[in-house]
Amino acid sequence: MASAKPAPEAIHAGLRDRYTTVRQTTLALTRGLTAEDMLVQTVDHVSPTKWHLAHTTWFFERFLLQSWRDDYRVFNPHFDYLFNSYYFRLGQMHPRPRRGLLSRPSLEEVLDYRAHVDEAMEALLLGAMDKALIKRVVLGLNHEQQHQELILTDIKHVLASNPLEPALHDHPPPPAPKPTPLQFHAGPHGLQSIGHPDWGKEEGDFHFDNEGPAHQVLVEPHALAHRLITNQEYRDFIRDGGYDNPALWLSDGWSTVQQEGWNRPLYWDEGLTSEFTLAGRREIDPHAPVTHVSLYEADAFARWAGMRLPSEAEWELAARSKETAGHYADRGFYHPTGSDSSEGMQQLFGDCWEWTASPYAAYPGYHPPSGAIGEYNGKFMCNQMVLRGGSCASPAGHLRATYRNFFYPVDRWQFSGIRLAKDLD
Structure with a gap:
């Protein structure tokens, strides 16, 4: 006998929980960093942590809230230029190699931006959701997970470029076991x-x-x-x-x-x-x-x-x-x-x-x-x-x-x- 499909309410609750988990995980990765750490851009292909925090938020604002909520209030119209990555069909964007020059908005304002979008997304996820909306939310979550990895790889380059070589954390991995010869x-x-x-x-x-x-x-x-x-x-x-x-x-x-x-x-x-x-x-x-x-x-x-x-x-x-x-x-x-x-x-x-x-x-x-x-x-x-x-x-x-x-x-x-x-x- 085929298993019954989950009720829409269960799907919605699971998606809301996943949204919260992914967004909180992103912030958790930045613990131990200073606001100054999160502004630095060492080379063109390394983006500041602050930019990652804002860009992933912009993705939900631009591709979900502005499409599925008629009553949504954009947090800051200038962010559409600052935090668009490469979607030229949506307009021009701040050059990638110059993201480290964005001293403003401040980290505090970027975190307020995340909270603003999260509150609006919570309301959206509590309402009726069709397949297209669910698919777009899942895409946004996977997009943010990709940027979680980029936050780690980019900040590693930033910290390694500092003569002090500061650490993000203090728990290195245990010694690796001796491998067997190649088979x-x-x-x-x-x-x-x-x-x-x-x-x-x-x-x-x-x-x-x-x-x-x-x-x-x-x-x-x-x-x-x-x-x-x-x-x-x-x-x-x-x-x-x-x-x-x-x-x-x-x-x-x-x-x-x-x-x-x-x-x-x-x-x-x-x-x-x-x-x-x-x-x-x-x-x-x-x-x-x-x-x-x-x-x-x-x-x-x-x-x-x-x-x-x-x-x-x-x-x-x-x-x-x-x-x-x-x-x-x-x-x-x-x-x-x-x-x-x-x-x-x-x-x-x-x-x-x-x-x-x-x-x-x-x-x-x-x-x-x-x-x-x-x-x-x-x-x-x-x-x-x-x-x-x-x-x-x-x-x-x-x-x-x-x-x-x-x-x-x-x-x-x-x-x-x-x-x-x-x-x-």
């Missing part, structure tokens, strides 16, 4: 289907538009490493002259290494003994996964090891039957903690985003949603690479096997790591 597990091959199966349907689990439609891909025989590459393994690559050998690097990667003077992961010291973490500077744990490496560095390591990076199809096929449990932000370490098992595929979710060799492009049959919300993902499908699996800064419950993250090959301020793959005869 390779053969994955499905032949004609395979990837992508979210509910794409384009009215009912089904939430997913972003870039996760579908489901489609077939031809996958050659291959195998994936059972775990992520560790700090010690990456240190061996460095000490073997990995950053000095142009034969290991993609052309753009070698140019970047020369121009930027890279010779180690972001946040490592020159002696390769310590790294900056959100718990302050700590001794590098040799058994923990290496993180904060670019696509170029991940690819060079794979070549040095005689391997390659997996395609996103290979990764998804390995992950789709696995639980999404992993080392996420809810553990409070905000740092990869290593594997605690020696059997089967490990660390597919959490710890580090895993670089793939796949460019971020539209799946066959993809079309962005109509209206301004269509600018969320589709227009970025060029010149970036796909990462899979989530990280130690990702919110628990936010990830799934079809989830596609994307960054430029040069980016390494995110918690990005390495899983190896190889071809099979």
